[in-house]
Amino acid sequence: MKKEVSRKFCVAPMMGYTTPYARKLYRILSNNSFLFSEMIATKSLIYSKSRENIIDNDFNNPVALQVGGSEIEDLTKASKIAIDYNYDEINLNVGCPSKAVQKGSFGACLMLDKILVRNCIEALQNDKIEATLKCRLGLGRELNYEFFEEFIDEISKTGIKFIYVHARNAILSGISPQGNRTIPPLSYDFVRKIKNKYPNITFILNGGINHLDKAESLLKEFDGVMVGRLIKKNPFILKEVDKKIFNEKNRLIDETIINNYFEYIKPKLGFESIFRLLSPLLNIFFSVPHSKIYKSKINDYMKEQKLNLIEDLLIQYVSEKNLN
Ligand SMILES: Cc1cc2nc3c(=O)[nH]c(=O)nc-3n(C[C@H](O)[C@H](O)[C@H](O)COP(=O)(O)O)c2cc1C
Structure with a gap:
């Protein structure tokens, strides 16, 4: 059906x-x-x-x-x-x-x-x-x-x-x-x-x-x-x-979004490039001022394939920037 x-x-x-x-x-x-x-x-x-x-x-x-x-x-x-x-x-x-x-x-x-x-x-x-x-x-x-x-x-x-x-x-x-x-x-x-x-x-x-x-x-x-x-x-x-569009509650940008996303991508590391895994989420910096330090740290961690550190950093970022 x-x-x-x-x-x-x-x-x-x-x-x-x-x-x-x-x-x-x-x-x-x-x-x-x-x-x-x-x-x-x-x-x-x-x-x-x-x-x-x-x-x-x-x-x-x-x-x-x-x-x-x-x-x-x-x-x-x-x-x-x-x-x-x-x-x-x-x-x-x-x-x-x-x-x-x-x-x-x-x-x-x-x-x-x-x-x-x-x-x-x-x-x-x-x-x-x-x-x-x-x-x-x-x-x-x-x-x-x-x-x-x-x-x-x-x-x-x-x-x-x-x-x-x-x-x-x-x-x-x-x-x-x-x-x-x-x-x-x-x-x-x-x-x-x-x-x-x-x-x-x-x-x-x-x-x-x-x-x-x-x-x-x-x-x-x-x-x-x-x-x-x-x-x-x-x-x-x-x-x-x-x-x-659907008259429902909207989603807040918080720690859970980051956690849920990482839960999905973590097991894929090794089978897929870290860039392809992370690039959708990295749009989180779009038009948010003063994100440069975060972006550059994430770049470093990406080179070292350190997904856990990137996750922690992004959690810190969403709570600091209050993006909702
Ligand atoms: C980077 C990029 C890749 C695209 N790849 C596809 C595709 O795989 N299949 C498809 O039907 N259309 C593809 N399109 C066209 C979009 O589905 C859409 O028809 C087009 O961008 C017009 O919609 P928009 O004005 O809202 O962007 C692609 C568009 C972009 C920008």
Whole structure:
């Protein structure tokens, strides 16, 4: 049976950022946000010896596993793996414009072949896990609503329930993945229109939501929002989400946050780089004045792999700075 979960506030998949460690921190900070893994190529998911480290999900639900791929058998296997690792959802990436991803025939270039995307979604579908899509509005420099509508018309035939739309085109040559997140203009209007056409599909709006107030206001109109770079810059914003978006108590930044996080990462030292383990938490210094001494001590302890000392220092830091 598929679990009913809220996708009102989603943290976008971000390669190099939404690691299992970051997701642990996000979950400590917000009970209700819906989380995503980084995009994992189906081949890595199926064959990688370090699969455990890449997709570990320590009951940080609700959470989606995002995959990149277009080979039907691989996608079906990926969906089974997502179930085994207790994910709530498997999501197909049809938005990444990078050259490497195009070479592997997945990501945004798949928008050129809507029938293949439909087949891919069908390969992911089963009665245990929700199969969803994350796409762009279209390809190239010109916005074209008809193209987007025809693409969704085809995908809707799968019975899909949730589609995340990064509300701008992808430009497949001439600009970088970074440029592809700023240069093509946003059009929330396309998402407004398509959601009116398909009331049975939940369209989750993504792109350019750079403040929680903006997320809150868009939620008056859209059933869900997905936020990426705002959280990448400062994950501690998530401590406001339960209160602002879900009318629950917000999380305080205290010793328990630090303890819970270290409890998860300590056993991973030796299997994973100390930087990858700690980097999500080190955003705690974001825009807090006079943190330099702490940062430099932590750097020294990181070189010596001294997680216990780093934990003690961060506990001292949160009590001294009173970050709530
Ligand atoms: C560093 C970085 C890595 C990203 N990696 C992925 C990814 O793995 N899969 C994906 O679908 N989108 C990826 N994205 C795109 C985001 O999910 C999101 O669609 C985009 O950043 C727009 O949302 P925002 O304006 O809230 O940042 C990435 C974005 C960034 C900044």
